[in-house]
Amino acid sequence: MMKQYFDGLVAGIERTLRENPENKSPRKIYALEVAKLGSRLYSGKKRVAWCGVTAPFDLLNAMGVTSCFVEFVGAMLASTGMAGAYLEEAEHAGYAGDTCAYHRGVIGAMRKGLMPEPDFLIATSVPCTGGLAVMETLAKHFNKDLFVLNVPQRLTEESVQYLADQIRAMVAFVENHTGESLDKENLRRAIHFTNEARVLTEEVYRLAQSVPSPANGRVLSNFGIVMALLLGTKAGVDVATAYRDEFRKMIDNGESGVADEKLRLLWIQNRIQFKNPLVDMLEADYGAAIVSDELNDITWGAIDPEVPFEGMARRAISIPFNGDVTRRIAHLQQLAKRYRIDGAINPCNWGCRQGTGARGLISEGLKEIGVPVLNLEVDCIDSRNFAEGQLRTRLEAFTEMLNERPSIW
Amino acid sequence: MAERSTERIGFACAYTPLALIQAAGFAPYRILPMGDWPDQAGQLLHDNLCPHVKRLLDRAMAKDLPDLSGVIFVNSCDAMRRLADAWRKVRPNDRTVLIDLPATADALSVSFFGKEMERLAGILDEWSGCSINAAEIEDSLFQYGQLARLLSDLSNRNRRGALSGGSTRIQELRNLAVTEPVEQTILLLQQALAESPATMNGQSGVPVFVFGNMLPDPAAFALFETCGVHVVGDDFCTGSRMFGEYEPSLSEPNIFRRMAERILSHPPCARTFDPGQPIKIASDIVNQAVACNAQGVIGHTVKFCDPYLARIPMIREALKTANIPFLFLEGDCSLRSIGQQRTRIEAFIEMLR
Numbered sequence A: 001m002m003k004q005y006f007d008g009l010v011a012g013i014e015r016t017l018r019e020n021p022e023n024k025s026p027r028k029i030y031a032l033e034v035a036k037l038g039s040r041l042y043s044g045k046k047r048v049a050w051c052g053v054t055a056p057f058d059l060l061n062a063m064g065v066t067s068c069f070v071e072f073v074g075a076m077l078a079s080t081g082m083a084g085a086y087l088e089e090a091e092h093a094g095y096a097g098d099t100c101a102y103h104r105g106v107i108g109a110m111r112k113g114l115m116p117e118p119d120f121l122i123a124t125s126v127p128c129t130g131g132l133a134v135m136e137t138l139a140k141h142f143n144k145d146l147f148v149l150n151v152p153q154r155l156t157e158e159s160v161q162y163l164a165d166q167i168r169a170m171v172a173f174v175e176n177h178t179g180e181s182l183d184k185e186n187l188r189r190a191i192h193f194t195n196e197a198r199v200l201t202e203e204v205y206r207l208a209q210s211v212p213s214p215a216n217g218r219v220l221s222n223f224g225i226v227m228a229l230l231l232g233t234k235a236g237v238d239v240a241t242a243y244r245d246e247f248r249k250m251i252d253n254g255e256s257g258v259a260d261e262k263l264r265l266l267w268i269q270n271r272i273q274f275k276n277p278l279v280d281m282l283e284a285d286y287g288a289a290i291v292s293d294e295l296n297d298i299t300w301g302a303i304d305p306e307v308p309f310e311g312m313a314r315r316a317i318s319i320p321f322n323g324d325v326t327r328r329i330a331h332l333q334q335l336a337k338r339y340r341i342d343g344a345i346n347p348c349n350w351g352c353r354q355g356t357g358a359r360g361l362i363s364e365g366l367k368e369i370g371v372p373v374l375n376l377e378v379d380c381i382d383s384r385n386f387a388e389g390q391l392r393t394r395l396e397a398f399t400e401m402l403n404e405r406p407s408i409w
Numbered sequence B: 001m002a003e004r005s006t007e008r009i010g011f012a013c014a015y016t017p018l019a020l021i022q023a024a025g026f027a028p029y030r031i032l033p034m035g036d037w038p039d040q041a042g043q044l045l046h047d048n049l050c051p052h053v054k055r056l057l058d059r060a061m062a063k064d065l066p067d068l069s070g071v072i073f074v075n076s077c078d079a080m081r082r083l084a085d086a087w088r089k090v091r092p093n094d095r096t097v098l099i100d101l102p103a104t105a106d107a108l109s110v111s112f113f114g115k116e117m118e119r120l121a122g123i124l125d126e127w128s129g130c131s132i133n134a135a136e137i138e139d140s141l142f143q144y145g146q147l148a149r150l151l152s153d154l155s156n157r158n159r160r161g162a163l164s165g166g167s168t169r170i171q172e173l174r175n176l177a178v179t180e181p182v183e184q185t186i187l188l189l190q191q192a193l194a195e196s197p198a199t200m201n202g203q204s205g206v207p208v209f210v211f212g213n214m215l216p217d218p219a220a221f222a223l224f225e226t227c228g229v230h231v232v233g234d235d236f237c238t239g240s241r242m243f244g245e246y247e248p249s250l251s252e253p254n255i256f257r258r259m260a261e262r263i264l265s266h267p268p269c270a271r272t273f274d275p276g277q278p279i280k281i282a283s284d285i286v287n288q289a290v291a292c293n294a295q296g297v298i299g300h301t302v303k304f305c306d307p308y309l310a311r312i313p314m315i316r317e318a319l320k321t322a323n324i325p326f327l328f329l330e331g332d333c334s335l336r337s338i339g340q341q342r343t344r345i346e347a348f349i350e351m352l353r
């Protein structure tokens, strides 16, 4: 079923791009690559590794492994409106309803046979404890080998070494399963693509900072986190190039992502993955553009091909959800300054302890620099309790409040 | 050498190296979530966060703590990391440190965690103004080993139904062991063991193995007992998991690495696992229950605890396959929450009789 879905999606987007080459939007190119990844995952023919969010996907791509973080499945179920049945399946099996629904969706999919059987699994201890638990459960269910990457909290030479050594051990683990050694040339090429995509993506984000911004509430949604899956590939470079070119063109033509941009918003952590009218409402009724997402940023340096595992280790350690909250707040403050943010929205994805547990301190941290935060109570995957009316009212009140204050920039 | 003192270092997680704290001349003090404080933590954290962590923060916000010379947090789970953040906010003058904790016990992780132990030793040196040496750590490890053996002897006596006060008393002693200087607790434990065995106090209770994350309140064990439960074995981070026996290792000369190895190979909380044997926690619980001849198993976890909640369904399945009846309770660290489960516990015991 999923294979047909993704194959159909790939064919549909390719047809549109062929028939209307002038409509070749970067979001379509991005969607095409995501659909292709989905199609490979469900093909039954590729080597598949289910992973944690901070796995080195470029390295796995270089080793010929189709790899993806499991949360992708939770998001996919939500975006296709299918999540409810899978969440219920997990809950009936005893998985608590107050855990992160990305993971509950995965468990439901696993139990209903919707998760492709992996060749092996690579868990990561960051971003969350729940993520590790779901990987252990999948390994048990599929009876497949599991490798764990412990991502340290602090960025020190020792911790980089620890993670780099684990990545080295992971390479041996993957080699054992595929029967093929890591090809040095493939790795070099993958790192080249990663570094190229890194520079291009940085440029995309820099362009998105323009006032008015070429970005809007949809065009870069989930971009940073999904781009990690395309690292090490030409596709990643192509997607980033398409965004850069489009944003440049828009800026040159004086176009903005949201016509008559009045407010610039920062979205904290997860987007709401199922269809909902909130972003449209913000844009149409208030000229409020989501110009920045917390995970749409490059927090890591170029990977040195001579010592690639150390660079990959630094990259994993650098993600904003890792480490203590002061680091995360400092990063959000930087984003707010760079993007001249008027206000921030934190959906506080229900069940995400690492995220929601930091909400009070994040609010205070952004308030310190004059950026108000709206904390919502949303389950970003599970639409069953989506309180649209209530959320609308809160967003309206928030944007009205922002409109009434003078810009802090 | 660091002077023995009654200055206390607070901690909140069973993975904390108590021997190191005591070797630095401090008394480890576990900040337990037992008491009644205004409910404030949810505003800073979130209501959907483990009540253990929220209650510790409530306790800090209510300033219901003894003088602490520092507080050690361990990165055991997301909730604990967030507690460390929030603690710094509500008690900015406390000296605090967060020690990283791998989820696995492979050689690389033991080595890394050993370095974390060494970093902690350096921080304790700063806090005490003295320098810890390896011999002091050895002594201290030995003492905690002794304490673990004594507690285990008492648990065995309780298993036979021959300890007056039963599991309620064991829990009181365990709480003392994490809040009072080790020498003092060792004396108390020795005295308890010197008592003549009680006359089979647990005879009328049904032998049950209990496990979970947190169950620090002795009154909870008293409640179990009044419901007809004879706790013949337990696995809680506020119980047996807190103390591992110490065996001097000749093969590992580095004391920090040795401590790391020992802590990571403790009977684990669900947050630590062996990737080579996924969900081994389920068979471990079955084996523990069988080993203590339990007729049933009660799982008790505080709500919103991802490490446990994610594994309960497979634990339930393993117990079912082994034909061991299972009762699962969720609580919020308050006695009230466990009291509300009385009827279910009684019905479970009736079913086992």
Ligand code: SF4
Residues within 6 Å of the ligand: A071, A100, A101, A102, A103, A127, A128, A130, A131, A270, A321, A349, A351, A352, A353, A354, A355
């Ligand atoms: S939303 Fe939070 S708990 Fe869920 S997968 Fe993301 S980081 Fe983990």
Ligand code: SF4
Residues within 6 Å of the ligand: B050, B051, B052, B053, B076, B077, B078, B079, B080, B213, B214, B269, B271, B302, B304, B305, B306, B307, B308
């Ligand atoms: S009870 Fe669970 S969630 Fe709470 S601190 Fe312990 S392991 Fe973490």
